[in-house]
Amino acid sequence: MDNSQNLTEYVHTIVQSFLRAGVKDVVISPGSRSTPLAYGFSLTKEFNIYMQIDERSAGFFALGMAKVKNSPVLLLCTSGTAAANYFPAIVEAHYARIPLIVLTADRPHELREVGAPQAIDQVQMYGNHVKWSVDYPLADGNKETTPFVERHTGRAVTLAMSAPMGPIHINIPFREPLLLDFDYKIKSSTYTSSIPGAIIAPQTTVDWVEETIRYTKRGFLIVGELSKSFSKEKFWIFAKSIQWPVLADALSQLRSGVPEDCQHLLIDQYDALLKSENFKEAVNPDVVIRFGAQPVSKPLSIFLKVSRPRVYMAVDEDPLFRDSLGVVTHHIHSSSQVFWKEMFDIQTNETLSIWTQANSLSKQHVEYYIEDQQDEGALVGTLIKHIPDGHDLISGSSMPIRDVDTFFSQTTKDIAIYANRGTNGIDGVVSTALGIQRARNRPATLLIGDISFLHDTNGLLVSRFHETDLTIVVMNNDGGGIFSYLPQASEEIYFEKLFGTPTGLTFEAIANMYQAEYFYVESKQDFQNALTTAKQKDLRIIEVKTNRHDNVIAHRHLWTGITEELDRIWNN
CATH class of the missing domain: 3.40.50.970 (Thiamin diphosphate (ThDP)-binding fold, Pyr/PP domains)
Structure with missing residues (x-):
């Protein structure tokens, strides 16, 4: 040969x-x-x-x-x-x-x-x-x-x-020459296939989980980003049977398509709620069960580190289970199917009504904020309201995913949410979004900041080789917006040079380079008009001009309003 x-x-x-x-x-x-x-x-x-x-x-x-x-x-x-x-x-x-x-x-x-x-x-x-x-x-x-x-x-x-x-x-x-013999006849194979198995918890673990849940009066469920094999239908059967609050991260895919008899269990405002000390005291848990990754919310992380539940179960197929907070007490090394049994009578959860009432109050504040304000948070809320049924939302890291977590409330629409949260990086987001859209084969919107967009403008090259249906919303606050919320912002002499990093760039030229439809908007009304205008090209870029300083003031005003009302109600 x-x-x-x-x-x-x-x-x-x-x-x-x-x-x-x-x-x-x-x-x-x-x-x-x-x-x-x-x-x-x-x-x-x-x-x-x-x-x-x-x-x-x-x-x-x-x-x-x-x-x-x-x-x-x-x-x-x-x-x-x-x-x-x-x-x-x-x-x-x-x-x-x-x-x-x-x-x-x-x-x-x-x-x-x-x-x-x-x-x-x-x-x-x-x-x-x-x-x-x-x-x-x-x-x-x-x-x-x-x-x-x-x-x-x-x-x-x-x-x-x-x-x-x-x-x-x-x-x-490969050693040269590198060309194949196109007339070569492929020989028969000796390929050996692998048959996957499942990680199933022993009966003693199942019994212990059931007993722990049955005798817990102050517990809640946390659901972060999940594997695709996770059964939403079976999860809601389980949640309904135990009647525990469900703190669902935006990336869990649980905020859409919630069964009607489980909608009262879904808590989508926990990030804002857990800024109130009085509220945290009122819902301090004995038992927490987490499925998937740790959610985006920093207030939730702080709450768990301080409260340190007596039992904190992390359900994970990986023996190197994720516990960035150091608070997990029991790692259930199993697929989530150990819980998919309607094996519990409906319990009296002492904190469910508190969570439900507070969640409703927070939503009222958020809805008024979206209507009244003009900052990035209100604009993200506006974007979410205008995403059609059957579309996907892909979020960048830093402020975009935090705003999605705050403003994406429970919906009957079929909207899936994706983000790169393995390492929370701002690079490669445009390319990831294009890959998600291609694989899902349905329209998608990417929400991204200006610095992250600049990191991956080369990702748009894919649109020259393959069909796409993507709208990119670039929140252009001329720099690293999330740093304005951090202690670094107090050092005004060095902040802009080291953290704010304004570039002074706008993106019409990039849109023209890739023959994308382009909108430049400076008001919420113009943004709404852009979102509701029929899409003319496969790739659309909506550049939204915002102000970092105004964003911080408006966000903090929202959080303060929610916290003050919660503190009044649950004043110990």
Whole structure:
């Protein structure tokens, strides 16, 4: 067998192994050394091929797709620094538990560490931020090579999908020439499939959980960002049976489509409520159960650290369970199905009525605020009201996700909310949004700040290669808005230079570059008009001019008003 046939068999073995394992989506950045695999995937018509020139943006685009598909998406790039540009997305995938599989083409072993161009040390280059890393052999024609790459490719998919899901790195060296034999006939496979199992809690754990819940009068449930396998329907059956308040993060997807007989249980204003000392005293819990990640809310985190519930259960499939606050007392190493039994009689929860009343009062303040104010918070509230049924909302980090958490209240609309909260970074958000929209295949709106938008304008390149249906709302307060809420803002001499970082930029030129529909608005009425204007192009950018100083004053006025009313009612 000649070298061309060796290479062709090798590449087709990898490609077909991914296909048999159920992988369908491949994001490719162009490059020479990755030519064999680029051809291999493109020749196999069952794959969906997506192109993105910028590897950093490609990583986040693939991450967005994998986030909503709950299945592996492949990333393919050439050798050298191209592979290094995947690193931010891989870090996010690691902490957000997203199944990315990264394929980095590499120089052959004889060209490593000898000064060859586009050659860096790619072996295990992502360190502990991937679940597994493997350096494949060359396509040498050895009879053991094909079975090796076949089984390890299947293993990569299984590991990416096993709990907790996460990224995998496969480094694949190629020796020139890099072209395939397009007439080569693919041989039969010896592929071995993996059958996934489930993590099920023992009966003793189930009995203990049931007993703890049955005798608890002051408890509540926390639901953060969840895996796609989490059953909303079964969760609400469980919540209804125990009648505990449900503190649902905006990313939990539980604020939309709540069953009518459970709507009184959903607490969506807890971030504002937990700024009141008197209210916190009134609802101090004995038992807390958390599903998913810790929510965005800082007041909730502070409340849990101070109150330290007698029992705090974290339900997590990962033995390295998430406990950033150091307050978890019991880690339930299991899927959430241990709770999906209607095994409890309706309880008398001493704090449910308090939570419900306070939640209603806070909503009244928020609704008046949205109508009365002109700041970013009111604008985000306006945006949320105008998002149509059957659309998605993707949020940037920093202030956007905090405003979404505050102003996205319970709704009957089918609106899913997404954000990168694995590491809470502001990079790659545009690309993630484009990946989410593509995978969901329905209209989406991205809410993002001006600095975060500037971090990833290259992400818009995807719109030149693939269809999209995305509206980008850029809150342009000319700098890092969230720093205005932090103690750094009191040091006026250094604040603007080190933290505010105003750029003085507007984004019409960027919109024109990508032939996007563009609106520049400076008032809430103009914003409403832009949101309700029929979309003319696949990509729309709405730039909203705001003021950082005014935002802080208005937000604090809202929180103060809610806190003062709660303190009056629950005055000890």
